[in-house]
Amino acid sequence: MFDRSRISVDLDTFDDALPRDDGEKSGIAMPRQIKRRKSFGEFARFWMLNIIIAPLLFTLCLAVAAQGIRELVSVMRTRLYRLPFPYAEFLRDYQGFSELDLSHIASGLLFLAVTFIWVRVISESKGFGEVMGYRKSSPLAFYLYTTIAVTILAADAFVFYVGLAAKNNGWTDTPFYVPIACTLLYVAGVAAFAALHQSYHQPNNV
Structure with missing residues (x-):
């Protein structure tokens, strides 16, 4: 029956x-985790927020973090058109591209790495990752991953602060707490941007 x-x-x-x-x-x-298909409204809202937020954060990264990298590592001031690569010298002939140097590439890569780390940190805090499970099964791996993540996140915040406090950015005449507050806002903005991606790709609800 x-x-x-x-x-x-x-x-x-x-x-x-x-x-x-x-x-x-x-x-x-x-x-x-049981995945469900995203509705058109969720898809449109996600990409609209990306179009608005990503250029702002990336511009801050290129303008401020790149300056911080130049202040800390002098070799990063090398212009891209001076690099020994084919056709690199042609960058000198284009307005804007002639000002690009190694610090812009380094700051862009740092921004991508920090965003990825924030996504993983948020995922781990929600129980979707594997690193938190290493606390008992493999403490050495857990502390290694944690140390690397904290070091990169702290280095990104420090580089951004140095960029704000540099003389070329005109922050020397402002109170000391202004660069610190702006750095905290930048860190919070990157974390919120990563949370947007984490919640879209790994939602809590089924």
Whole structure:
């Protein structure tokens, strides 16, 4: 009268979405995340926020963080058209591109790395990552990942602060707390931008 095999398959599928005891060192396994398709409104809102926020943060990164890198590492002042690469000298002939140097590339890469780290940190805090599980199973790996993440995030904030406090940016006549406050706002903005990506790609709800 009833198809028991179908009921058993449905129960197995339901059990896969719940925490279970695998008998391993880690104890309770992480629940499987069930992905759902994004609606058009969510898709449009996500990309609209990216179009608005990403250029602002990236511009701050190129304008301020690049200055901080130049202040800390003098070799980063080298113009791109001086690099020993084919056709690099042609950058001198274009307005704007002639002002680009190694610090702009370094600041752009730093921005991408910091955004990725913030995404991972937020994911771990919500229980979607694997690093938090290393605290008991592999403490050395946990502290290694944590140290690397904190070092890069702190270095990014410090570079941004140095860029604000540099003489070329005109912050020397302002109170000492202004660059600090602006640096905290920048860090909060990057973290919020990363949270936007994390919540879109790894939502809490099923």
